[in-house]
Amino acid sequence: NTPVFPDLESVNRLDQSCANLPTTDSPQLRISLDAASSSCLVAQVNPDRLQQHLQQGNDLSGLQVILQDEQGQRLASNLPPQDLLDLSTGDVQVLPEQNNIQLWQPSGNLPTMARWFQSYYVQDVAIPDTPWQLLALLPAQSYVLTLQNRYLVNLALMLGIALLALLLSGTISRRLIQPLTRLAQLTNNLPDRVGEGEVAIALPQSSAQEIQTLTANFQLMAAQLAAQFQQLQNANHTLATQKEDLQKALQNLKMAQQELLHAEKMAALGQLVAGVAHEINTPLGAIRASVEHIAEFLNYHFLQLPLFLQKLSPEQQDQFWHLIQQTYEEKPALTSKEKRKIRRQLTQQLESENLDNADSLADTLVDVGLYENVDTLLPLLKSNNQEKLLNQVYEFSSLQRSTQTIMTATDRAAKVVFALRTYARQDHGGEKVKANILEGIETILTLYHNLLKRGVTVQKNYSELPEIWCYPDELNQVWTNLIYNALQAMENKGTLTLEATHDQNTITLRITDSGKGIPPEIQEKIFDPFFTTKPAGEGSGLGLDIVQKIIQKHDGKITVVSVPGETTFQVILPIHSEQKGA
DSSP states (O other): OOOOOOSHHHHHHHHHHHHTSOOOSSOEEEEEEETTTTEEEEEEOOHHHHHHHHHHTOOSTTOEEEEEOTTOOEEEESSOGGGSOOGGGEEEEEOTTSSSEEEEEEOSSOOHHHHHHTOEEEEEEEOTTSSOEEEEEEESHHHHHHHHHHHHHHHHHHHHHHHHHHHHHHHHIIIIIHHHHHHHHHTTTHHHHHHTTOOOOOOOOOSOHHHHHHHHHHHHHHHHHHHHHHHHHHHHHHHHHHHHHHHHHHHHHHHHHHHHHHHHHHHHHHHHHHHHHHHHHHHHHHHHHHHHHHHHIIIIIHHHHHHHHHTSOHHHHHHHHHHHHHHHSOOOOOOHHHHHHHHHHHHHHHHHTTOTTHHHHHHHHHHHTOOSSGGGGHHHHTSTTHHHHHHHHHHHHHHHHHHHHHHHHHHHHHHHHHHHHHHHOOOOSOOOEEEOHHHHHHHHHHHTHHHHTTTEEEEEEEOOOOOEEEOHHHHHHHHHHHHHHHHHHHTTOEEEEEEEEEOSSEEEEEEEEOSSOOOGGGTTTTTSTTOOOSOTTSOOSOHHHHHHHHHHHTTOEEEEEEETTEEEEEEEEESSOOSSOO
16 A cells, blocks of 8 residues: 655654665665654566566667666666666767657767667656666667668669650650651741742641641641732831822922021011111211211321411421320220310310310310310410411311221121121031020120110120030021010110029020010910911011920020010020020
């Protein structure tokens, strides 16, 4: 019967009693019997009988069974000690997902197969209610041989399957692949052959019905390709004819566009004719008047000059030539107000010197430019010949003014003619040239000078602009349209502001007028072709459309901002542009 221990103290006394019993060399089992008397039963185990029992139960080849106590001392085994495996000579590792089974492999650098042949599977099991455990070691060699045999069987099976597949592929090649190869050779370059009229495909008879069907389909396809090829040739011929017609139409359209552009340019030039004629007639009239005055001087005063000089003393002659030299000196131009002020001062000064006809003398001195340092002229002005002497000085001064007038008028006429010629020229080169666009704007202002001087104030805010690659004559047409529209919007009275700025990549020009402005509802339409707000016969509606196309041709942009009393057209042009024309 199992003893019952009433408390923990009794158990401790019994354990101490069993522990104090003498030990023997043979294994012992000690069982406590009575807690009250502290008695203990000791059973002696015979190792030889236990070892015989283990040896009788060994049915597995190479199996090692070892019984050992809790200190690891061997109590019994199924093999002699010298045949047992020493676990300390190798490494033990736990096998995953196995019930307390470990793998032992020998230490050292051994080949893989040698290591596996010397490996053991190890399992230890504790014996219940005893301090002993049973250790079992099974060689892994038999399992490795089994896996090796299975691998060899699988390899032989795979080689057999590969050989069978090779035999089958040879048979299929003879019955299927070879006819297909011959068919591929016959259909090589089929499109070129169809184009040459060859559509028949002759293939030797084959035992495969599918090959015969495929051959027939290829023959049908070749016939269809021949028909489609003929249709394609006809279509190509038609397209070539249409392309030629389109090219001619495009060329005619380009010529019409150039003619339209030139016609619009000539129409704008027609608007300038009256003003240009006046601009040329004005300097011509000044030249004519100056020439008549020079002729009169040469025919009368120049012939009378020797007689006049004989009547002067040497001192008076020196004074006369000195006065002539002073009149030829360049002096700043005086306004009418400044002349009136100087004339009053001279009159007062001459009257203070008690000179007769002081008003007439003051007028003459101002006209010939001798209004400075008058004190040095008083002796001459008080002489008896002062009137004749001043008249001769006046005539020489008039001669100098006439020559200056001719030079100024000639320059003005040449400038107008140059501007007109620059504007009217037509560039047929089709290539861009390097130009400063401000020169083009100044050309247009010169041509419109007759309209501008009637009541338009021109304000110029120019920064120094770099030259750009452009079509100058086409840009001149842009400035012509924009400036003329501004003058019409102001009815030739107001302020015209021209601004020119630039940054690293672009040039920006703004043309602003003080006219009544553009209504918001038509601002988006002003660049449409044939749109105009002018009465019939006064505008074609192509001006701003052509302007926009020219700016786009230069890869630029034009915009408009308009409010009552101020309208600004802004043009932006790239500085870095392609040199060649489109």
